């Protein structure tokens with residue numbers, strides 16, 4: 315494209331050729347001139363205009379390249395999710411990864427931390443990494459991250475994505491990966507922050523209880539946990555699903571009512587997600603009302 319004054323025209327070879335005949339240098343794709351060819355060529359104003367136009371042009375090109383790469387990454391992630399939702403719907407729980415806004419709400423305990431004390435962070439169910447990447451971006455010196463994913467295909471996709479991530483490469487010795495159900499995670503010390511994406515509404519009560527029992531064992535007095543759920547999905551499920559599923563959802567409902575009564579400290583709505591979600595924050599996990 316050739317910016318001409320305020321108008322941008324396609325950078326057709328004849329235009330470039332005409333410009334170079336007039337003594338105005340042109341670079342492929344960044345050809346600029348500030349008026350009729352030759353009229354102002356070589357003047358200070360002409361040079362300044364050329365610099366500004368080429369800066370604008372390069373910036374616009376850069377912006378579109380980043381935008382395009384973002385879209386390609388998003389499409390790639392969506393394809394992986396769609397496939398896993400088809401193969402493993404119970405554990406995947408969704409057909410789309412969470413949005414940037416949802417991820418930011420989930421990592422609020424990291425973004426809003428007040429002390430510089432290093433944190434031990436646990437991420438459960440990273441999928442393709444839409445929350446892992448913002449976690450890595452907000453990690454500070456000394457922080458450690460343990461990532462646990464049940465699905466080995468998600469784990470491979472995550473590792474591939476992180477292999478090119480500058481934040482990961484900077485602190486990779488502080489990140490550990492476990493490809494197993496979180497119920498089987500080796501228990502070595504407590505975590506300060508737990509970010510969980512496990513789709514509890516898809517699981518039976520026994521599994522949810524096992525997960526929270528494990529969470530209790532991995533927590534201390536200061537541990538903060540965030541997790542999310544699609545708004546109203548459980549309520550809709552209790553009305554429209556078959557009786558057996560309805561009963562299961564009622565049990566999950568009363569399990570969370572019990573947990574929320576003493577441990578829920580925040581609940582925010584995020585509408586900028588494929589389906590709107592609630593992000594919950596729990597505290598005092600070491601005293602959760604589940605078997606110790």
Ligand SMILES: C[S@@+](CC[C@H](N)C(=O)[O-])C[C@H]1O[C@@H](n2cnc3c(N)ncnc32)[C@H](O)[C@@H]1O
Nearest residue numbers: 405407411412439440441463464465495496511
């Ligand atoms: C709703 S997806 C969320 C993925 C990603 N964090 C996001 O926000 O886009 C749920 C993820 O939890 C994983 N998962 C489900 N049950 C799990 C378990 N018991 N232990 C570890 N990961 C689990 C699934 O494989 C999947 O990656």
